[in-house]
Amino acid sequence: MADVVQTEAPGVKPPHWRSIPRRGQYRVFQADELTFVTRPIMPIPTPRTKGIFVFSTLYDQIVVGPTAQDQISRHDISPDSETSDFLTGYALRVLPNLDPIYQHVGHFVGVRPATNFRDYQITMTAERNWITTASIRSTGLTASLGIGRHVIDLLRNILPFPKPLERIRTTPLPELHKMTEQYNNSEDGCVLIHGFLYKVTHPITQFGFQARTGIAKPVKGWSKR
Secondary structure, eight states, X not given: XXXXXXXXXXXXXXXXXXXXXXXXXXXXXXXXXXXXXXXXXXXXXXXXXXXXXXXXXTTSEEEEEOOOEEOSOSSOOOOOHHHHHHHHHHHHHHOTTOOTTTTEEEEEEEEEEEESSXXXXXXXXXXXXXXXXXXXXXXXXXXXXXXXXXXXXXXXXXXXXXXXXXXXXXXXXXOHHHHHHHHHHOSSSEEEETTEEEEOOOHHHHHHHHHTOGGGSOOTTOOOO
């Protein structure tokens, strides 16, 4: 959406890049002693994509994906059956002991904000106090601290009196088994964290909470009050 926002912003030039929604589909399986993956398995990257990964989650589940298919829609996240079959076949080549029916958990699709350039698109329009950070894909999680510092450095050039950086104190999360029980006992898929309701939206977390496996496994001797 960064291209739409920048195009509609008064006094800011339209972006020099073109937004290309890139679809990534995944399949998820429950791991067992024959299929548990201790480290991510990945192919040799290409200029277009890092390829399809096979990795284990903290919930003892196996994820296969993502694909990288450009599409017109920015909102279509419906799984494609042919792609699901392809991912299952890919998983079986890597993990021949996998039972794709018995161990199947689910599948999901994410849409990444790709552009016609490989790099992140971070630009500044100083006269309008405007900074655009676009095309931040999944690798942006790893790069988030560097991206944030770069944006702060840009802000120092346009803000009249930049404030010194303040340390932010984070609040520890509740114990995971308690959040898992909250999620499974709620009707709206929400968990209560320090007085605020948060909806669990990521499929990997949803699948893990529903299965109650891995780090979401119930703690022996704990009961709800």
